[in-house]
Amino acid sequence: MIELALDVVSWVLLAVGGACVLIGGIGGLRLPNFYTRIHAASLTDTMATLLIFVGMMLQSGLSLATLKLFAIMLFLLLTGPTATYALANAALLSGLKPEGDTGQSKHGENTQP
Amino acid sequence: MTFMEHLPALQVVVPMLSAPLIVLLQPRGLAWAGATAAGLASFAIAIALAMAVLDGQTQVYAMGGWAAPYGIALEVDAFSALVLLLVTGAGAAALLAARVSVDRQIEPERQPLFYAAWLLGLAGLAGIVVSADAFNIFVFMEISSLASYILIAGGPDRRALPAVFKYLIMGTIGATFYLIGVGLIYMMTGTLNLADMQARIGDVVALNPILVAAGFITIGLALKAAVFPLHVWLPNAYTHAPHMVTVFLAACATKVALYVLIRFDSMVFQDRLSDHEFQFTLFALPLAVLGILVASSVAMFEGHLKRLLATSSVAQIGYILLGASFVSEAGITASAMHMFNHALAKGGLFLAVACLAFHFRDLRLSELGGAARRMPLTCAALVVCGLSLIGVPGTAGFISKWLLITAALESGLWGWSLVAVILVSSLMAVVYIWRIVEALYFQQASAEGDTSFAEAPLQLLLVTWAVALLNIFFGLFPHLPLALANGSAALLVGGAP
Amino acid sequence: MIYVFALFLLTLLVITAVAIVRTENLFVAVMLTSIFSLLMAANFFILDAADVALTEAAVGAGVTTVIFLSALALTGDWEKPRPGGRTVALGTVGVLAMLLIYASFDKPRLGDPEAPVHQHVAPWYLEKTPEYMDIPNVVTAILSSFRGYDTLGEVFVVFAACIGVLFILGVKPARQTAAAPQPVSGLRHHLIPQVVGRLLVPFIVLFGLYVQFHGEYGPGGGFQAGAIIATGVILYALLEGEAEALRAVPRSVLLALVVGGALLYGAVGVVCMLKGGAFLDYSVLAADPVFGQQLGILVIEAGVGMAVCGALLSIFHAFAARESMT
């Protein structure tokens, strides 16, 4: 009985995670400019990773594999957003102005090159 | 296992392991000394191996203690002993003479790296010749290619870089074609050892992957050996490389690729593929003839001395392929002998060019006026090696010309027209060697050039003259290389064990 | 069922390859090459080649991209389009494709157990590894012992690449640009990546060492470990700046690593000779041949790891140092 419940929960989690990845992908294609697109990509990085990995962990139960999965999830959660941040920063440095920005910088101190 | 049994392995290990050591020897004099010691050691091993092979025992060495088809086996027979002598001899001689010439062309702090790359090249080439495992040949082909890219990239002139880049691209494509060929054969026979492959290829021979594999291997090795239509990288690469590198590479680099082609073809494909002799001849003969004629005629009108000799190398490779394409005992003996004799002649010529480069910044024939008066000994050595290249009797070149003509006559299929091709190209060789002689001896020195007596440094001159005299010695008493060449022919085509 | 997924990945592979060739922005091409390597790694994994997948990911995707980017930084980003007929090139290449596809019909089908490849040499390896070496990972066994000579050649290819790059880039660039070399940029003044970096680099290096010594039991070994450790140090160099990384791992150490690794591998072989076995025959290394084999494999894997790590790092530093000079 418990296994059935676990399976159902993990299936649901995996399905939702898959949906998130799909949405991120579609976002990446349809959104107009660079900054909006990396916003959509970051969705895949964070939300989908969390959901899929928890789903997989439930599938594999208490074993060495679960521990490995947890480590990978932690790694991805750490590096994903940092990578997106670095990407956005580098874009800004190389002078790609976000849409609708009328010249004055609204961001914090670290946008000066 | 006694020391003698380790020789095939030591032949590759000695130069290979001394390369990293030399990188650590920072003071540049030491780097050259270390490299020459390693070069001479490997030459000594090659001689010992040749002696062992001469009295009849083919050395087989199971690497890592594992038997042949499972582990990698090294095998030294007559043909590999001959090419080994050629490779290590050229390497050692070029190293001996290299110190003065390299000091002028390579900055001191880069020299340890240069000599390490040289030894890697030597080890790579020896590795190919000694190995009896198809994939192992690929690995060592890569080592020797990488080393020769590094050596050529050391050239002082900025044009060396695009030349060596083109060589890198074409060399890598060649090696990868060879890899595809080996892969296809491995897929159909399940083994990588050459002898084992020969045994097992019998039952799958009709399938087309084997034919395609034969095609890929032949094209890949033809690319590495600068056979005629695929030779475009050779003239530029050899012209802009440092002088001593040209001596080393011109003498043995392309010949090892031909060695692999001949060994692969006669051992793996020959008696197994139905009418393969005809196919190989159909493929190799026209290319060889075209190569000889076109390259010789281009060399006749070439202005720059080094590029002229490099283009003539392409023609001489055509000779070796011509010998091999007869697929007869006489043919293989002729091509093996010509590998040896051409290395002597061309090595001597490029050594003389290295001597000339000491006092003539620009090596174009029009600028070499009055060279004979200033450097009489170098020019004399150059003439002797030139004569050996033409094939004047009494020099080493004549022996291989003689064998080639007899092989052509025996081959039967319009043998006489091939004899005509060989003779016409020898006459073309006479023309371009004599253009050099006339430029050296009779051209008036350019106005401002001083005509004081200024010979090349003694060390370089001694090695040049040693090679020139060897040219004559092997012209009169060629028993050693001839015995090895006959042994290899009997082995490859005669079906001897 | 797995085949359908393989089908999808292979098609994606072809699409990426065509995209790489068509794009004119070199930066995009390099990024696509990295994706191409990742897809290759995925394919390898599906075809049960775990070791190769790890290597392709670490060496192919990781280090190749880094080297390409550092070279791109020194040369231009854009490729000049080449007008004019591409028929000749297409023609020759098309002929080659036809030839290969024609040849493929007699080849054994994917996964066909009766294929000659699985009949002759492979079963012997699978059967003899537990007997001679008693280590689970047969690939590492073949890599280091049965065909150890190949891997020795392999280490010297890496060694050749390392001394080659040092030799070619050893020449001071002809024209020193007038501007003083601009301050060592890395993402120095960006706090977040540095913090995350400092957190991650130790774990990357630790994982590299794990892969190094775990080689006998699971997919792993010298090459992959060297590449991973090198990637870790390169990440540190990108975050903290190249000078900082050089302070952490100075050039002399790198050269010592490369030379040491290559010599260690060779030395093991020579010791085997001295002890009476053939070159690289580890069973003479210890009284019990199986233990001797395991010891030999461990030591040469360490040698390979050192050599690869040292080589890749010195290549990166050669390119990076070049950047600060021009």
Place this chain on the structure above:
Amino acid sequence: MKLLELLGYYNYWVFAVVLTVGLYAVIRKRNLIKKLIGLSIFQSAVFLLYITMDKVEGGTAPIIQKGVPDQVFSNPLPQVLILTAIVVGVSTLALGLAMVVRIKESYGTIEEHEILGAD
């Protein structure tokens, strides 16, 4: 030839196509870095050929678990060969890129036709 049969040869066709795409890039493109990228694709195709050989129906990676009795393994030998070939590819690539950097410095361009024109 039924679909599954056809599926078996798909790997070889992908190998052929990727090989030709790589070769096309090397022959056709004049930018030296694009040539090197083409070369690495060209070599990757060969890796795919070798690894396609080693798959056995229903076999797993050749890691022998102790207890499990009769396991079916894929062929380990091509994997060893490809491990070597990958590192060879990277080494050649590194050397090529070093040359491209030097060419850029001495010629100012990495387009082949401009370099040949300069001499």
Place this chain on the structure above:
Amino acid sequence: MIPETAILTAICLPLAGALAIAVAGRISPNLREATTLLTAAALIWVVWGLLPTLMAGGRPAVEVSEVMPGLTIAFRVEPLGMLFAALASGLWLINSVYSIGYMRGNKEKNQTRFYVCFALALAATMGVAFAGNLFTLFLFYEVLTLSTYPLVSHKGDEATVRSARVYLGVLLCTSIGLFLPAIIWTYMAAGTGDFVHGGILAGKLEGPAIGLLLGLFVFGIGKAAVMPVHRWLPAAMVAPTPVSALLHAVAVVKAGVFAITKIIVYVFGIDFLFATPSSGWLLYMAAFTIITASLVALRQTNIKRLLAYSTIAQLSYVVMAAATLKPLAEVGAAIHMVAHAFGKITLFFAAGAIYVASKKTEIHQLRGIGRRMPWTMTAFTIGALSMIGVPPTAGFVSKWYILAGAFEAENLVAVFTIIASTVLNAAYFLPILYMAWFEREEAGAKAHGEAPFAAVLALCITALLTLAFFLFNGPVIELESQVVRALPL
């Protein structure tokens, strides 16, 4: 000294001499001249020492090294070779004497190189003379070509270089292009290349192949200057006179003709060739060369070019004599080699002496020179008469034997050519003699005396030899007749 070592010393002596001359050249010119003469004398002593064994019918042979199975460097002395070696060594001494006078008189530069190359050429000539098989003959034939190249291009200015290029081009092209395949074909067909009395090809080849092989040999040996391959001889006239003397009389040309005769006699075999119809063309080709060369000589104005064309004609005499394939004709061929050598060397010495004394090179400048240079001109006259074949000179003896051979072979073409060429010889030599002795000098020509003493001395010796050969040719004829008489070898 036993014959075998004599052969080897005969070849090594000039080589050692060349080295000694090179060293002596650095010290002082006189020492260099002394070494040259010493080596020449020593060579004569060694070579002529072999004569008694030869006369007694002995054939000393020695094998140096076996280059390849069936291909050896071996020497074997037989009458033809002996005659040629004796002739060459003898004339070398005289030529050295003459060239000392000429070189000093003309103050030529880098003389050491001249004498060194001279000695090398002689070493090669000895090698060709004593060669025991085709391979050794070809080996020294090529060394002779290469060692004479620096002599021909002695002056080093543009004109000499271009004509030296023609010289080398023709000789190397014919030797590599035609002579080498002929040798290889013979080795393939007959299995060996050794010179065997009665020929080695008998029964091995038949039909047109023999004619083709003979053609390859005749046109391959460019040094014999048979018509189409004769262009190098006039081109070599740019060389200083002692070199032309060497070329024409002592070594180069003689080697060519000697090689052809030896191949006809020892490779094909006289009777084997006589039987095959396809070898007749050689005689007609030689005859054609004689006639055309003599006609061209008629129109020449420069003395040396005239002598060059007359040499081409005389050489074809020897070839034609050999081609009549009759014992008497073969003896005639050998003797003509000697007669022509003496006559032609005298003429060249005279031309050189005139040039040194008066810088005159054209025929019309020779008016009344007899009074100014009596010794040179008498020698010139004797040489000219020997060319025509007038009785008291050597030329008559050889023409007599060739005519006898032609009659014996009932070969009317040969007889007619000899008579016609004798007339032509007279037509281009007699006017010169008439102008020299009986015409007055034009006014205002500057006065000049005789040539330097050394040159005149050499002149007179060769003139006397031409006369002496007419009287004492017994031993030479006896030696040569051994070739044809079926002597047990």
